[in-house]
Structures are given as C-alpha cells and as structure tokens.
Amino acid sequence: MIEWLLLLLPVAAASGWLAGKRSAETVNADSHSQLNSAYFAGLNHLLNEQPDKAIDTLLNALKVDSDTVEPYLALGNLFRRRGEVDRAIRVHQNLIERPYLSSSQRGQALLELGLDYMRAGMLDRAESSFLEVLKRRSHIGITLRQLLDLYQQEKNWHQAIAMAQKLHEESGEATESMIAHFYCELAEQHWAQKKAVETTRFIKQALASDWRCVRATLLQSSLAMEKGDYKRAIRCLRQVERQDPDYLPEILKPLSECYQYLEGQDKFFFWLTEASKRHPGCTSLVLARAAYLQQRGEQKEARYFLIEQLRVYPSVEALQQLLALGVPEDIEAASEPWSLIEEVASRLLKAKLNYVCGFCGFGGKYCYWQCPGCKRWGTVKPLAVGT
Template structure:
C-alpha cells in the first residue's frame, strides 16, 4: 500500500507524461504561426511590389511612389529598390518625384550607415538636377567625412561653386580633391584664378588681377588665357612692352589661340612706333601657321605699304597652297577695286557669298564634344570642360606636302 507521498509522486509522473505531447503540439503550433506570419509578410510585400510595378506600367507614377514609399516601413531591405526607383525618376526628368523618394528614405530610422549615405548622395544629385545648389551643398558637405564618398562629394562641391561663381571656394575644394585623387586639377584651378582676375579687372583692381594671373600661370604654365589677360591688363596700363612679352607667349602655349593676339599685338607695336617688328613677327609665325587671319593681316599690311599688286601676288601665291575664306575675300576685294571688267559681276557675287559664309560660320569649337559657337568661351557650355573651346582653323585644305 502506497503512502500519501509516494501516491502524489506517482500521479505527478503520470500527468507529466500526459503533458509532454501537449507541450510538443503547442510548440509546433506556435512555430507554424510564426512561419505562416513570415510567409504572409513576404507574400504581402511581394504583392505590394507587383502592385507598384503595375502602376508604373500603367504610367501612374504617383500611385507607384506611394506604394514603394509605404513599403519602406516593412524592412530596410527595400531601401535599394527605392534608391533605384528614385534614380530612374531623376533620369526621366521627374526630379520632384526623385526628391520625394530619397527624402522619405533618409527619414527612416532603420537604415544602415551605408544606405543612409547612399540616400544622402542621391538626394544631393536630385537637388543638383533641380538647381537647388544650397541644399545640394549641405548634403555633399555632410558626406565629406565618409571615406567612400569624400572624392565624389568634393567633385560635386567644385561643380556647385562653379555654377555659383564662387571661384575661391572652387579653388579650395579643387586643391583638396587633387590631393586625394590621382587626377591633376591645375588646368581647372588656373581658369578659376583667371575668373577672379576678370572680376578684379572689372573693378579696376589691377594689382589683384595681376596677382591672380600670375597664380594661374604658376598652376598651369600653358594657360594661354592668363597670358592674354596679362597682355590686355598691360595695354590698359600703357605698358606696351610688357603686353608684347605676354602676348607673344601665347603662340608657344597654344598656337590655336594665336589669332586672338594678332590685333592687340599690332596695337602695341603701333603705339611704340615699331610696326615693322610686328610684321616681321607675323611673317615668322606664318611659316608655322597659314591661317586665314594671319594671311589677311599680312595682305592688309602689304596693300597699305607696297600697294595692291604686292598684296595680290602674295594672296594668289598663298591661296594656291593654303586656301582660306578670309584670304579669298581679301583677294576678291582687291580685284573689285581695280575696275569693272567682264568678271566684275562674278567677283561681286563671290565676295557676297564669302562674306555671308564668314558672318554665319562658327569661329570656335570644342575639341572634346564638338560644340560650335561664334564667340570664345573658356568653359564649354555643352560638356563643361575647361580650355577645350578653340578657334576653328579656316584653312579649307592644304594642297602641298
């Protein structure tokens, strides 16, 4: 006969064996509910994705944005999709929608550091596209301390300062960018110095302008723009000899810009009573460059000093081997002055056509993107590259070897 204690123990053991299957069943039921919950969550999320995609296919971007933005509350794995979606809207030109998506992402507390930095960068790109430079600047400054984004953030800040014409800031950040990248920025910063010199020149601050131009040449010794500006600055100060020295350097720096110095050089030599030296210099350069503006300047000199016949002989000889529109027009002008012969009508028509072509033709082109323009720009309006706009050669063709 069992004592009371042993009887109670026996009852408890029997109840334990009865409860074990119940506990197991209970655990299985809880696990199934958790799995079903996750599966249902994934199903709901997939359904939302398809719903958003259908809105995009039906050209209903506003509804699509609402769906995808709402999904950011589910988990942070959807951030990459939102970033991609925002980029697509920006590329389509729908910058306001891109801003809405990227700004909504940044407001989420559950993003990783990398996701937040990526969203900040993309939002900065959105603001840049929208022309909201102050907002873009704030975001890119925030990214400067992130090693993976420092270089690209600096490049965007340089671009912003260029657009805002804050040249000193552009120089500072461009120098900083050059220190951490392998690409030289000396050409760009030299032009920023020239921009500051132009501002000082307009304010009649000659000493400051000269200092900026010397800084430009220290950064880029081949900066023809700086030499041109130094020459003009010296002309204004009536220091014609200094102007001649500065302007003659242009041909060594970039021969393509030499047509820009022909007239100011003539002005300087004329003011000093040494036009014969100017002509001798033109003859020297003409042996290396048979461009139309040099030919035209020499023909004009010959006509005034030695007469029409000397100018005609020079032009006929030059145009046989190096035909240019400017040279042709000068030739026709001289022949028209000599009388009304049988060829007068034809010459007059030829002069009219050549003049119209010269007046309508672009004089400068970008060697990087091919953009053409009638006036000189130091930064290409199309590709935004510095020092790529060059005077176009007016040489029609070279007929001799």
C-alpha cells in the same frame, strides 16, 4: 497611368519578393501578410491614378534595410531621370531616415538626394547633402565632381578651386587648367572693380597653376596696355605663341596696336614673317601680312602674296581679302564671274564658325573660355589657324 505602372511595379515586386523571402526565412506569417496587403494597396492606388499614395504605401509598409535598399534607390533615380524630382526626393529622404542602412548605402542615398536637389535647382540643400557624403568618406570622386559643378554654377570660385584641388589629391585627376581658369574668373571680377593688385595676384596664381593658360596671359597684356606699358604687353602677347599657337588669331589685333603706339610697325611685320615660317598655313598670319602690305600702299604685292598663299593653303578668308583688293587690271570691272566669286565668298564667310570646341564640337562666332556645350574649360579655340 501605364507609365506609372512600368515605373513602380518592378520596384514594388522586387521589394515584395525580398521582404517575402526574409519573412519566410524568419517564419513571420503576419509580417508577410502585411507586406502582401501593402503591395496590393499600392497597386490599387496606381489603378486609381494616385501614384503619390502608392509611393507612401510601399515606402511605409516595407522595412528598408540592406536587402531592399537597391530597388528604392533605383526607383528614386527613375523619378529623377523622368523629371519627377519631388518624388525622387521623397524616396531618397525616406531611405535616409531608415536606421538599418550600411554606411555605404546611407552615403549613396545622400548622394542621390544631392543629385535630386541639383536637378531641382536647390543648390544649398544639394551642397549640404554632398558635404555630408564627404564627411562619411563615401563616394568621394563623384561627390567632389558634383560639388565642383555646383560651385561653378554659383560662381563661387574660391570653393571651386578648393574642390578641384581636393579632387586632384584624391583621384589624381588633372585639374590644373580648370583651376587656372577659376583664378582668371577671380581676376576678371577684381579688374572690373578696379582692384589692380588683386587682379595681378590672381593672374599670377593662374599661371602658377597652369603656365599654358592663354587666358591669364591675355589678361596680363590687357592690364599692361591699360597702364600704357606697351613693351610689357608685347612680351605677354608673344608668349601666347609658346603657350598655345592655336590662339594666335587672338593676339594679332592687340599686338599690332602695341607696335603702333611704339611706332614699330616694321618690327610687327618682321614678327609676322617669322611667325609665318613657324606656322605655315596660319590664315590669320596670312591676312595680317597682306593687310600690312596694303597699308603701305603695296597693293600689287599684297595681291601676289595672297594668290601664292591661296595656291598652297586655300581659305575663304584669304580669298575674300584678295577680292577686297579690287578687280585686277586684266579683268573687266563688270565681269560676272568675278562678282559671283565675291558674293559666294562673302556668303561662305558669314556662315562660317569662328570657334569650335575640340572636345564636343560646339561651334560659335565668339570665344568662350568655358564651352557652353560640354562645360569644359579652355577647349573652345579659333578655327582661323591652319595646320
């Protein structure tokens, strides 16, 4: 009950003071007396642990206009932050019904009501409130962002694209990368439905929005591989290096498969060698080169290569691959230090995160195109790439 007093009394006092000031200015003693009665009636309801009645009493007694709207907006916001969404909705609905609000204040009340509905999971009502705010050309930036968030929750990608484009037009905010991911979502939906033409169209739109969209290029390569067009898939996968080299680990497996189908593993190794020169210390490239040497039966060369790389660019992954090649001839098979190193490397690798968000630091074992933490698009990247 003390918490309710802390919530309501400051708002009630502020409203009572403003209304009392207005009454004094208009020399309306009856109105002032009525407000005082309502104020103490509200306190009585609070003391009797009847907060809903206290809200009704205070809202009904005071004439809400430009003088008193701010305290009530604050009250509604306090309720929402505390999770009392039903009460927040009542306060904001009461404000909207009052005839004496300015256009800006009515827009603010509608926006707050939309936020209440969002918090309550009532997305249809939230959408209606936000769209009404936009019609009034009020609070455009924040309203567009709320609608953008809403349409993402609903997976309504066409509307999300429209809102992102409008947000860019209104505020100049960069939304190209986000829009590209929305097109990728549409592409994946249509690919699952075996609609190749539509899938290709959405991928092209994604790249038109943001040519650096790695996700769209990976989708392109997957489509090409599905059709057996491995040369095209290789061209797409190699494009990723130019778009964002941080995603190199994502292309190595499919790229190797494509070269295998074309019986061009030597060409793959040549590309690995050249890419390693462009990105020294890239752990994934190191591992792929060592694996290729191992596949050709060049165990000693693979071991020497990994040792040289570990001296310059140490990594747990390369260490584990070195250990997997077996115990060198000059070390006893049962050597306790060697076994201990092998066990420690294995444990470290299991505990290691594979991906991390460059914005909020969220880490995980899998790649998320939208970060589960900060909800940003394209910020979760592989950790396997060195500097």
